[in-house]
Each structure stands twice: as C-alpha cells, then as structure tokens.
Amino acid sequence: MENPAQRIERIKSEMGDRLSILGHHYQTDDVIHFTDIQGDSLELARKITNLDAEHIVFCGVFFMAESAAILCRDDQKIHIPDVTASCPMADMAEAGRVRKTLEILQKDGRKIVPLTYVNSSAAVKAVVGEYDGSVCTSANARTMLDWALNQGDAVLFLPDMHLGCNTANLLGIPEDKRLVLPKDVIDGDPALHVDPAAADDKRLILWPGYCPIHEEFTLDSTRAIRETEPEAKIVVHPECSPSVVEASDGNGSTTFLIKYAEEADDGTTIYIGTEENLVNRLAARYEGRKVIRPLLSSQCEDMGKITVEKLADTLENLNYSNPVTVSNAIREPARRALERMLAVCS
CATH class of the missing domain: 3.40.50.10800 (NadA-like)
Known part of the structure; x- marks a missing residue:
C-alpha cells in the first residue's frame, strides 16, 4: 500500500501540467516539498493567471484559496486540503460590518477609500472593490497605501492595524492624522461604536484587527x-x-x-x-x-492544518470534490480590487 508521499508523487506524475500545487512560506517542510511554486501572498497571486494547470491546489489558509478562485480562469479549479484552515486576522473583519463602517464614515461627504490587506475574506474584498478600493500585501503595503491616499479624502485600512501603523510610519503620516477604530467593531454594530466626527480630520482610519501569531x-x-x-x-x-x-x-x-x-x-x-x-x-x-x-x-495552527495526508487525499479526489468557488456577486468586485493592486504593482 502506498504511503501519502508516494500517492502524491504518483498523482503529480500522472497529471503532469494539468496540476499545480502552490504553497505559502508558512507551510511545514514536508508539505513544501511537494509544492511546485512557493511564495508569499503577492507572489502566489501573481502566478494564478499565468498557470496552465486545470487543477490548482493551494497549501495555505482559506482566504488565499479564495483569492486564487477570484483570479483564476473559468477553466481552472481551485482546491485546498482543509477548508477549515482559516485566518484569525481575516475573521476579525466581517463584510457587513466593514460596509456599514464605510457608510457611517462617508455620511459627511468625505470619500473614504478602503484598502484591505490580502488577509481578508472574498466578501470583504468585494466591499472594498465596490468602494473603489484595493488590496495590499505586506510586500507592497507602502505602495498601495500611498496610492489609496491619492484616491480620496482618507483611507480605511483593514484588518491589520499593525501593518497599517507601520506603513503609515514609512509614509510619514502623523499620528494625529490617524484613528484606530474601537475594538467593538470586530464583533459589534458599527453604528454603536464608530464616531464619524472623530474621523473628520483623519487621513488614515485603522480597523483594530491583528495577527495573533505576530502579536506574541x-x-x-x-x-x-x-x-x-x-x-x-x-x-x-x-x-x-x-x-x-x-x-x-x-x-x-x-x-x-x-x-x-x-x-x-x-x-x-x-x-x-x-x-x-x-x-x-x-x-x-x-x-x-x-x-x-x-x-x-510561534506557529500558526491554521497553516498547520494542511498536512501531507490531507494533500494526498485532496489529489486523489480532484475530480469528485467541490472546488473553492466565489459567487459572481462577490467575485467581480473582489476581482476589481485585486486587479487594481496587480496593476499598480506591475
């Protein structure tokens, strides 16, 4: 009987160019060993549209597979070995609350341009796309925040307040021109916790999310x-x-x-x-x-959910399992947001 590693090697050999396995740098060595492409979020996002593979298996967390599903062609299928591999930071920004926050902040007529870290759900990226915003990664946050600041009166940066603050420091945005929203917006009604008057003179408004790993x-x-x-x-x-x-x-x-x-x-x-x-x-x-x-x-438990055994099972069921999909209502505006980033950083 074949072990998981042997199963993976056999299926890769059988499928050839029809299969591509992508892996984020935070994956374990035994998983990375079987990946065809390794990289950070920006590197992997850039690869999607140029891949010939029919099946793309994403070894990372779910928002990464969603981003791949947004950017991929109609003839491509995106898979992830464990759909429960989430991102706690991404989960701190729910699309409905982000939309309501933008509505509140723009009631006075100011144009607030949302910029979401790629560590966010497809639904959040869609809201950002609808509001003429874009996406960033840790590699291009400075470029994208500078771009966003030139698109309107202020920027709502989400969900990572630390990346937002660190990038603001690089751009020389004074602290008195920044506002970190109350942590209650993560789980509560923005109408009760977002004060538009407090943001009147701010250039950068920060969602109060963070990565539990890097917070340590x-x-x-x-x-x-x-x-x-x-x-x-x-x-x-x-x-x-x-x-x-x-x-x-x-x-x-x-x-x-x-x-x-x-x-x-x-x-x-x-x-x-x-x-x-x-x-x-x-x-x-x-x-x-x-x-x-x-x-x-410090290790990410969700990244650790992707194992060699789960990868082997995924490969054996490519033609029978449900791929990661994003509805057109979400995909189109989310794609606009992602493509704005790729265009600015090309």
Missing part, C-alpha cells in the same frame, strides 16, 4: 537579545506591533525576511520574528554558515 512578539523579546547578544540582528514581519518593528534592525514581508537571511554575511546571527516554519527552514538552509533563530517560538 513583544519588546521583551528584543530586549533580551540586545542584552545577551548585542551583535545579533533582529528582523521582523510588519504584522508585529510598531514598537517591536521600531526596535528591530529591519522589517518586511516573508520575501524580505528570506532575502535578508540570504544576503547576511557568513557568521551572522539573525533572529526572525515571524511564523516559525519559515524561520526553521532558513535555519536549516544556512546551517554552518549563519545562525538563524526564531525571535519567539
């Missing part, structure tokens, strides 16, 4: 390293809090972190503040040349 990194994490290993470098993902980003030697997307590790001099010790699967992969890649360690042990 604190100043204590960096201070301990500075005291015991002053020569070590610390680089972090911009989903970390602004205080942690400010205390680091650099910050950026997963692609940035990978490149930083690659370009560091031999003998360098680097602490990386992001999901641990990527950090451990880099540590193994440069073992004996550089010391790479996690700033703190």
